[in-house]
Each structure stands twice: as structure tokens, then as C-alpha cells.
Amino acid sequence: MEFDFSPILENWRYLWGGFGITLGLSGLTVAASLLLGFAMAIGRIYGPRWLRWPLVFYIDSMRAIPVLVVLVWTFFALPLLLGISIPTFWAAVIALTMHIAPFVAEIVRSGIESVRAGQTGAGLALGMSKAQVVRHLIMPQAVVRMLPSFGSVISITIKDTAIAAVIAVPEYMKRSETLAGQTYHPVEIFTFAMLVYFIILFPITRLVDMAYRRWAFLGRS
Amino acid sequence: MNYDWSVVWQYRQMLLDGIGITILLTVLTMLVAVPGGILLALMRLSSMPWLARGSTAFVELFRNLPLILVVYWAFYVMPMVSDIELSAFNTGLLALCLNVSAYNSETFRAGIQSIRKGQAEAAVALGFSNTQAMFKIILPQAWRRVLPVLASTWVALFKDTSLVSVIAVGELAHASMTIRSQTFRVLEMLTAMAVIYWMLGYPQAKLVDWIREKYKVNE
Numbered sequence: 001m002e003f004d005f006s007p008i009l010e011n012w013r014y015l016w017g018g019f020g021i022t023l024g025l026s027g028l029t030v031a032a033s034l035l036l037g038f039a040m041a042i043g044r045i046y047g048p049r050w051l052r053w054p055l056v057f058y059i060d061s062m063r064a065i066p067v068l069v070v071l072v073w074t075f076f077a078l079p080l081l082l083g084i085s086i087p088t089f090w091a092a093v094i095a096l097t098m099h100i101a102p103f104v105a106e107i108v109r110s111g112i113e114s115v116r117a118g119q120t121g122a123g124l125a126l127g128m129s130k131a132q133v134v135r136h137l138i139m140p141q142a143v144v145r146m147l148p149s150f151g152s153v154i155s156i157t158i159k160d161t162a163i164a165a166v167i168a169v170p171e172y173m174k175r176s177e178t179l180a181g182q183t184y185h186p187v188e189i190f191t192f193a194m195l196v197y198f199i200i201l202f203p204i205t206r207l208v209d210m211a212y213r214r215w216a217f218l219g220r221s
Numbered sequence: 222m223n224y225d226w227s228v229v230w231q232y233r234q235m236l237l238d239g240i241g242i243t244i245l246l247t248v249l250t251m252l253v254a255v256p257g258g259i260l261l262a263l264m265r266l267s268s269m270p271w272l273a274r275g276s277t278a279f280v281e282l283f284r285n286l287p288l289i290l291v292v293y294w295a296f297y298v299m300p301m302v303s304d305i306e307l308s309a310f311n312t313g314l315l316a317l318c319l320n321v322s323a324y325n326s327e328t329f330r331a332g333i334q335s336i337r338k339g340q341a342e343a344a345v346a347l348g349f350s351n352t353q354a355m356f357k358i359i360l361p362q363a364w365r366r367v368l369p370v371l372a373s374t375w376v377a378l379f380k381d382t383s384l385v386s387v388i389a390v391g392e393l394a395h396a397s398m399t400i401r402s403q404t405f406r407v408l409e410m411l412t413a414m415a416v417i418y419w420m421l422g423y424p425q426a427k428l429v430d431w432i433r434e435k436y437k438v439n440e
Contacts, residue, residue, distance in 0.1 A: 060423065060426055060427065061419055061423060063376065063422070063426040064376070064380075064418065064419050064421075064422025064423040064425070064426045065380070065415055065422060066380035066381070066382075066383035066384075066394070066418060067380070068394060069383060069394060069411075069414055069418055070415075072394075072398070072411060072414075073414075073415050076401075076407050076408075076411055077408045077411040077412060080407060080408045081408060155285075158287075159288070160287075162287035162289050163287070163289050163384065165289065166289075173287065173289065173290060177293065186297040186298055186301070187297075187298045187301050187302055190290070190293055190294045191294070191298060193290055194286055194290060194291075194294060197285070197286055197287055197290060198285050198286060201285035201286070202285045205285055
């Protein structure tokens with residue numbers, strides 16, 4: 001079998017653009033998911049009772065529905081329901097955030113709950129308000145414990161953006177697929193795509209593994 | 222806008238077949254990926270360097286690739302570079318097995334390493350061979366810590382089977398989208414697809430929570 005990598009070299013600008021879209025989509029999704037995930041976890045733990053069960057229901061439901069289904073539904077069905085059109089890129093940002101934010105919320109919740117209850121009691125006994133206890137006592141300890149998991153969120157998000165190819169977001173996966181179809185060189189193009197994804201994802205998972213080991217002692221209290 | 226939900230009932234047979242294939246894919250993948258994961262974990266922890274390196278390379282590769290890309294690769298590239306010709310179903314199954322075996326191997330490795338070294342040493346001191354110590358002392362204890370993680374992987378896998386729809390395996394996602402393009406009932410079919418996944422997945426997610434609570438290890 002002869003390999004011919006010239007389609008990749010000739011179309012490097014097209015692929016490079018796709019790579020940029022993959023990174024942009026991942027960055028926006030991670031940022032939005034962190035914000036929303038924090039809000040949901042705080043609402044679930046400290047919020048009023050009526051807010052808790054819808055949040056729990058939403059978080060658990062999103063654990064049950066595949067991200068592909070969320071993407072396809074957001075892009076094809078939601079615009080029909082609302083009577084507006086959503087550009088593919090933003091449909092992907094919305095769908096991926098809907099999917100990743102509950103995952104972040106669970107990380108934040110387990111981080112907060114890992115700080116022993118006695119500390120809240122101690123803070124309150126020293127005359128701190130509930131908000132002060134959360135801000136100055138619980139969060140600084142909890143956030144350190146969440147950090148390695150946030151690294152996993154980044155790598156999961158990058159992998160999930162590849163699924164946005166099914167709604168034709170022109171990110172790296174979609175562009176590889178298009179190029180493979182046009183040039184009849186799927187072997188070289190998909191193998192190269194594997195290399196590209198591996199090169200971005202491997203250092204992230206390595207850093208996450210290191211972070212777990214490096215910061216494990218901070219988890220003790 | 223008019224909605225016509227009867228389309229869901231009308232195509233119930235196709236949807237039921239899709240659900241069947243989704244469940245079949247999940248079960249078959251797990252049947253391969255649990256022994257596969259154990260094997261990879263034992264290889265990685267073995268004292269033979271080339272076995273350990275081979276296993277590490279396999280696990281790191283498949284943990285760091287989007288599953289959808291592995292599915293495409295297995296479908297378009299594998300038949301061209303090798304003589305392996307598989308049906309779409311088997312191709313999807315293969316991609317899922319590669320991915321889940323890599324994750325399971327990390328689960329088993331963490332489980333095995335969570336059992337203190339002293340236990341294996343005590344077993345060897347009592348006259349067990351290394352293999353006996355692994356299968357009679359360490360694995361039975363590691364199992365307890367591994368089970369909750371395997372349960373989570375199960376739910377993730379159940380959802381990930383939807384990705385093989387891109388190579389036209391007729392599981393639930395592909396079946397729903399085929400009906401959508403035949404009937405143009407876009408909103409109805411896509412909502413039905415989401416609801417069916419939810420009905421199947423939600424109890425599983427709740428069961429995972431229960432297993433996690435039951436097998437919680439208190440250090």
C-alpha cells in the first residue's frame with residue numbers, strides 16, 4: 001500500500017482552521033460549563049429547597065442522555081420549537097455546555113462536600129456569616145481538590161467537540177471527514193487526525209495524572 | 222406548528238429494534254472489555270517490560286482519542302490497510318471494545334494498586350505463588366472498589382453506543398434519525414429519541430449512585 005500525505009500538506013490551511021475551531025469550541029464550552037456548573041452546584045447545596053429538586057433532576061437526566069442526542073436535538077429540533085435559527089457553532093456551544101455543566105456541578109459538589117462539616121460549625125462559632133464561611137473557609141480548600149478533575153473536564157470537552165461533526169460544525173473532525181471524502185485518502189487523513197488529537201490530549205491527561213499525585217496530600221484535612 | 226406524535230407509534234418496531242441493538246452493543250462490549258481490561262492491567266503491572274510498555278501504549282492511545290474518530294478510523298481505514306472486512310455492526314463493536322478496554326484497564330489497575338503491597342507479600346510468605354496471590358487475595362478485594370467505577374463506565378458506554386450511528390449501525394440513534402428523514406417529523410422523532418434514551422438511562426444512572434453508596438470504601 002502506498003501512502004500519499006500530499007492532500008494533508010496541500011490543505012493544511014483548511015485543517016488548521018478546523019483545529020482553531022476545535023480549540024475555540026472547547027475553550028468556550030469549558031468556560032461556560034465551569035460558570036454554569038459552579039452555579040448549579042452552589043444552588044444545589046446552599047440554594048432554597050424548591051430549586052434543589054429541579055437541579056438534581058436536570059443533572060441526573062443529562063447523565064442519562066448521550067451527547068450526540070443533545071447536539072442533534074439542539075441543532076435540529078430546538079430551532080423548530082423556538083421558531084429561530086441557531087448557527088451550528090453556537091448550537092454546539094449550547095449543547096456541549098448543557099452536557100458538560102452538570103458534570104462540572106458534580107465535581108464542585110463533591111469538592112465542597114469533602115470539606116468536613118466541623119469546619120462550617122467552627123466558622124459559624126467564630127462569628128463568621130454563612131457566606132463568609134463558604135467564601136473563606138470552604139471554597140479555598142474545595143477548589144484545590146477540584147483542580148485535577150477540571151483538567152479531565154478539558155480533555156473530555158475536546159473529545160466531545162469531535163462529535164459536533166455530526167451537526168456539521170466545521171471543526172477538525174468534520175474537516176478531516178470532508179477532506180477524506182474529496183481526496184479519497186481516508187487512510188492518511190484519519191490517521192493524521194488521530195495523531196493531532198493524541199498530541200493535544202496526551203499532555204493534558206499526563207498533567208491531570210501528575211496533578212492528582214502532586215496535590216493528593218492537600219485532600220487531607 | 223402542528224405536531225404529529227403518532228409517527229412514534231407507527232414506527233415502533235424500528236425503534237424497538239434500535240433499542241435492542243443499543244443494548245446488545247452495550248452488553249457485548251462489556252463482555253469483551255472487562256476481561257480485556259483485566260488482561261491489560263495485569264500486563265501493565267507485570268515485570269516483563271515489553272508487555273508493560275505495550276499495554277501502556279495501547280491504553281494511553283485509546284484514552285486520548287475521541288471515540289467517534291476511532292469509529293471512523295475502524296470503518297474507513299482499517300479495511301484499506303489490512304485484510305479485515307467487518308460489517309458495520311462489528312466495526313462499531315470493535316471501536317467500542319478498544320475504547321472501553323482502555324478505560325477498564327485503568328479502573329482495574331487503580332483497584333489492584335489500592336490493595337496494600339503487604340497483602341501480596343504476606344500471601345507469598347505463606348507459600349502462595351504470585352499468580353495465586355493475585356487471583357485469590359488481591360483481585361477479590363480490588364473487585365469491591367472496581368465495581369462502582371465499572372458501573373459508571375457501563376452508563377457512559379450505553380450513551381457512547383449512539384456514536385456508532387455515524388457508520389449506519391441501526392441502533393436507537395440511527396433508527397430515530399432514519400425515521401426522521403423518511404417522515405420529516407424532525408421535532409417529534411428527535412424528542413422521542415431523547416426521551417427513550419432518558420427512560421433507559423435514568424434508572425441506570427440512579428442504580429450507579431446506589432452501587433456507589435453501597436460499596437463506598439471508608440478508609
